Amino acid sequence: AKAIERLDYAPPAFWIDSVDLTFDLDPAKTRVLNKMQVRRNSAAAPQALRLLGQELNLARVLVNGAGTSFKIEGDELVLENLPEGDAPFALEIFTTCAPAKNTQLSGLYVSQGTFFTQCEAEGFRRITYFLDRPDVMASYQVLLRASKADYPVLLSNGNLVESGELDDGRHFARWQDPHKKPSYLFALVAGKLVAREQQITSRAGNKHLLQVWVRPGDLGKTEHAMNSLMASIAWDEARFGLTLDLERFMIVATSDFNMGAMENKGLNIFNTKYVLASEATATDTDFANIESVVGHEYFHNWTGNRVTCRDWFQLSLKEGLTVFRDQEFSQDMAGSPSARAVKRIEDVRVLRTAQFPEDAGPMAHPVRPDSYVEINNFYTVTIYEKGAEVVRMQHRLVGREGFARGMKLYFERHDGQAVTCDDFAQAIADANPASPLALHLEQFKRWYSQAGTPHVKAVGQYDADAGRYTLTLSQSCAATPGQPNKLPFVIPVALGLLDAQGKALPLQLDGEATAGSTERTVVLTEESLTLGFVNVTSQPVPSLLRGFSAPVVLDHDYSDTELLTLLAHDGDAFNRWEAGQRLMLRIAINAIADSTITEGANGQIDQNLLPDALVQAMRAVLRHPQLDAAFKELVLTLPSESYIAEQLTQVDPQRVHAVREALRLQLALSLQADWAWAWDEHQASGAYRPDATSSGRRALAGLALAMLCLAARATGDEVWPGKTYQRFKIAANMTDRFNALSALVMSGHELAQPALARFHALFKDDALVLDKWFALQAGSTDRGGNVLPAVKALLKHPDFHIKNPNRARSVIFSYCSANPGAFHRRDAAGYVFWAERVLELDALNPQVAARLARALDRWSKLAEPYRTAAREAIARVAAKADLSNDVREVVTRALA
Numbered sequence: 001a002k003a004i005e006r007l008d009y010a011p012p013a014f015w016i017d018s019v020d021l022t023f024d025l026d027p028a029k030t031r032v033l034n035k036m037q038v039r040r041n042s043a044a045a046p047q048a049l050r051l052l053g054q055e056l057n058l059a060r061v062l063v064n065g066a067g068t069s070f071k072i073e074g075d076e077l078v079l080e081n082l083p084e085g086d087a088p089f090a091l092e093i094f095t096t097c098a099p100a101k102n103t104q105l106s107g108l109y110v111s112q113g114t115f116f117t118q119c120e121a122e123g124f125r126r127i128t129y130f131l132d133r134p135d136v137m138a139s140y141q142v143l144l145r146a147s148k149a150d151y152p153v154l155l156s157n158g159n160l161v162e163s164g165e166l167d168d169g170r171h172f173a174r175w176q177d178p179h180k181k182p183s184y185l186f187a188l189v190a191g192k193l194v195a196r197e198q199q200i201t202s203r204a205g206n207k208h209l210l211q212v213w214v215r216p217g218d219l220g221k222t223e224h225a226m227n228s229l230m231a232s233i234a235w236d237e238a239r240f241g242l243t244l245d246l247e248r249f250m251i252v253a254t255s256d257f258n259m260g261a262m263e264n265k266g267l268n269i270f271n272t273k274y275v276l277a278s279e280a281t282a283t284d285t286d287f288a289n290i291e292s293v294v295g296h297e298y299f300h301n302w303t304g305n306r307v308t309c310r311d312w313f314q315l316s317l318k319e320g321l322t323v324f325r326d327q328e329f330s331q332d333m334a335g336s337p338s339a340r341a342v343k344r345i346e347d348v349r350v351l352r353t354a355q356f357p358e359d360a361g362p363m364a365h366p367v368r369p370d371s372y373v374e375i376n377n378f379y380t381v382t383i384y385e386k387g388a389e390v391v392r393m394q395h396r397l398v399g400r401e402g403f404a405r406g407m408k409l410y411f412e413r414h415d416g417q418a419v420t421c422d423d424f425a426q427a428i429a430d431a432n433p434a435s436p437l438a439l440h441l442e443q444f445k446r447w448y449s450q451a452g453t454p455h456v457k458a459v460g461q462y463d464a465d466a467g468r469y470t471l472t473l474s475q476s477c478a479a480t481p482g483q484p485n486k487l488p489f490v491i492p493v494a495l496g497l498l499d500a501q502g503k504a505l506p507l508q509l510d511g512e513a514t515a516g517s518t519e520r521t522v523v524l525t526e527e528s529l530t531l532g533f534v535n536v537t538s539q540p541v542p543s544l545l546r547g548f549s550a551p552v553v554l555d556h557d558y559s560d561t562e563l564l565t566l567l568a569h570d571g572d573a574f575n576r577w578e579a580g581q582r583l584m585l586r587i588a589i590n591a592i593a594d595s596t597i598t599e600g601a602n603g604q605i606d607q608n609l610l611p612d613a614l615v616q617a618m619r620a621v622l623r624h625p626q627l628d629a630a631f632k633e634l635v636l637t638l639p640s641e642s643y644i645a646e647q648l649t650q651v652d653p654q655r656v657h658a659v660r661e662a663l664r665l666q667l668a669l670s671l672q673a674d675w676a677w678a679w680d681e682h683q684a685s686g687a688y689r690p691d692a693t694s695s696g697r698r699a700l701a702g703l704a705l706a707m708l709c710l711a712a713r714a715t716g717d718e719v720w721p722g723k724t725y726q727r728f729k730i731a732a733n734m735t736d737r738f739n740a741l742s743a744l745v746m747s748g749h750e751l752a753q754p755a756l757a758r759f760h761a762l763f764k765d766d767a768l769v770l771d772k773w774f775a776l777q778a779g780s781t782d783r784g785g786n787v788l789p790a791v792k793a794l795l796k797h798p799d800f801h802i803k804n805p806n807r808a809r810s811v812i813f814s815y816c817s818a819n820p821g822a823f824h825r826r827d828a829a830g831y832v833f834w835a836e837r838v839l840e841l842d843a844l845n846p847q848v849a850a851r852l853a854r855a856l857d858r859w860s861k862l863a864e865p866y867r868t869a870a871r872e873a874i875a876r877v878a879a880k881a882d883l884s885n886d887v888r889e890v891v892t893r894a895l896a
């Protein structure tokens with residue numbers, strides 16, 4: 001298929017002002033009557049109307065009530081004989097489609113007997129012929145007709161204006177959306193559903209009805225989603241003055257969904273994973289994710305729906321901004337500064353383990369891409385998470401109040417429009433004319449246009465006699481596909497200086513009369529910048545890029561002692577955590593390269609790799625009386641195998657796995673008494689609450705249990721595995737139960753099998769819990785290649801259904817994308833399995849298949865024999881003649 005280029009954007013030749021849709025819903029053959037008011041766009045050259053449609057049966061086309069000639073060219077319905085002039089005309093199109101056969105889950109489909117739609121990005125064209133592009137915004141009216149017994153609930157966007165009975169046991173509902181919208185925000189749902197309802201009055205005094213619709217039986221698991229929705233509404237009003245603009249706001253849950261959720265106007269459709277929660281079935285992470293995804297979709301109501309994207313190249317306009325908003329929401333909900341820092345660390349961890357590799361691999365693209373073949377492949381961590389970092393930098397450069405002013409101006413200027421990333425940055429800058437953002441706006445926008453992760457190198461020099469510390473920051477960025485040379489970025493670097501005892505030093509730069517605060521943000525705009533700090537009375541330890549103030553890699557030649565000082569004392573919690581990660585990463589990288597450190601026949605390294613000082617430092621953090629449990633858990637968790645691998649030029653995944661496991665075992669054994677203490681101190685007591693403090697305590701207790709079971713495996717101790725099994729049996733909530741189960745499974749203890757069997761028996765009727773059961777086994781620590789056969793057996797399990805994306809992800813993705821130690825096998829069997837699954841999925845659901853295809857994005861970094869085998873597997877997929885555009889684009893880029 002041909003690539004679509006950003007610079008080819010042209011406004012549409014026609015506008016569609018209103019859409020009147022009638023659906024006669026039937027799983028085998030749904031009839032869709034689409035009556036539109038259309039007019040020529042006088043700004044565009046006269047041309048034919050080309051409407052897009054896919055997998056539709058076209059029955060009739062009428063213009064102003066009369067038949068007309070038309071052509072079908074590929075996916076286009078071409079109408080040439082249309083009325084001249086600017087006057088609107090009526091266009092009526094009658095089509096049918098087959099929702100029950102729709103396994104792609106794009107357009108109109110059936111899930112467990114209920115109809116759902118998914119129209120972003122290009123699903124509306126699978127429902128009717130349309131100008132299916134985000135800059136065509138229309139008013140929608142929808143009439144739904146269906147069997148009342150089978151589909152008692154009929155929902156669409158906006159307000160319910162009429163409903164009633166029809167002949168033959170059918171009924172109808174008419175919905176009207178008061179807001180104009182692009183087609184990707186259209187939605188309908190029809191089925192047997194029940195709702196949790198809540199009436200609210202906004203700060204502004206307006207009344208709204210909130211509903212969370214689920215299958216009967218799931219109603220008891222909707223309280224947290226409803227609370228999250230109410231909190232989101234209150235937060236957006238308080239923080240940005242953005243109110244709910246609808247009388248009714250609905251969330252509907254489906255178990256068959258390609259992504260997390262979808263922000264259709266007034267009718268959000270969610271993956272059940274991000275709606276349903278009870279303490280018995282959902283973990284703390286599930287609770288936190290629900291809050292964040294409910295917030296994210298709700299925040300789209302303004303950032304995405306009221307102001308939308310001009311074209312799909314601008315996707316980050318809504319996604320980056322909305323991720324930034326949901327991250328801020330979660331931080332504000334977490335409360336304490338420490339809990340906020342924990343959330344920040346978690347977000348940065350995602351960015352660095354998923355987005356940095358994307359930026360360095362074959363799918364690298366700017367936050368505002370220049371070209372794509374299949375837009376579904378561009379719902380990426382770059383668009384979402386890096387996009388959010390680009391918004392966060394704007395926030396930092398104009399300040400919290402300045403950013404709120406900028407948002408206000410953005411909505412004043414663009415409400416009801418389809419706009420670009422440039423329009424957003426311009427509004428933030430214009431509202432803050434004296435800010436560094438306004439000063440460097442054109443250059444700042446390189447964050448939107450240049451792909452790749454910049455490196456910032458910091459070199460410090462202390463002159464004791466002059467009491468002067470000179471810090472030079474310089475930036476560079478490696479080439480990415482199609483972008484060989486990069487121009488300098490605008491990089492905000494938040495920094496502080498500590499003395500050797502860890503005390504924060506007041507900062508005074510050359511030319512400043514007095515010392516100011518102990519932290520400031522400098523803005524690197526040139527290739528290099530030298531800062532002179534004066535009145536520095538002792539050799540300082542620099543704390544750089546505090547709070548991860550820019551999405552860059554910071555290169556600074558820290559000594560171990562400096563890092564230990566930062567780990568023990570840095571007032572910036574992010575950098576405190578970062579110091580610990582750098583220390584452990586350094587040990588891991590050195591050990592991987594050290595040929596004297598060898599693996600035994602069992603693939604294990606029986607050698608202590610961590611120096612005593614680092615073990616002591618970790619103990620000090622674990623036992624620290626003031627630090628929060630959640631923060632301790634993050635510090636004591638080693639960098640992931642994929643993060644370690646990204647730091648290497650050539651990766652032997654088995655070696656990385658062996659070294660990381662050796663480090664984990666050493667931490668487990670040398671801190672045994674401390675882990676036992678941590679478990680005793682933090683194990684749950686009292687009623688379950690999913691708040692930041694309680695979940696942090698459970699996270700640390702869970703890590704302690706995992707470490708104690710790991711240590712027990714080495715020592716032969718049976719006490720802790722026994723205790724863990726007991727805990728697993730009697731746990732009062734899913735977090736504790738699952739942590740105990742996973743401690744047994746990951747340590748490979750023989751109690752893992754009875755625990756897994758018991759868990760399955762307990763939860764066999766709960767799909768989301770079964771997903772955890774599958775994922776745990778597919779993601780389990782490999783011992784002698786045992787995971788792949790287990791994964792193959794799981795595919796034959798009666799509860800495995802490849803058509804269900806959650807289940808497919810729980811087994812196949814957990815193995816191929818999240819378990820490098822098991823997936824990268826010397827015999828290449830993991831890659832063969834991957835290729836087979838990509839092809840199998842591609843025939844059913846190309847979006848899901850293309851995501852799986854990306855598991856081998858970083859194949860060229862692999863050492864032999866992995867590298868050649870991985871390439872062959874990708875080539876095998878690429879050789880298939882009838883691949884989807886989705887998978888074709890991914891494998892073509894991988895092989896380029």
Ligand code: HT7
Nearest residue numbers: 120121258259261262263376379
């Ligand atoms: N805006 C939504 C994106 C989405 C999506 C995209 C492609 C295919 C299926 C999809 N489901 C949802 C989700 C969001 O970012 O809020």
Ligand code: ZN
Nearest residue numbers: 296300319322
């Ligand atoms: Zn989104």
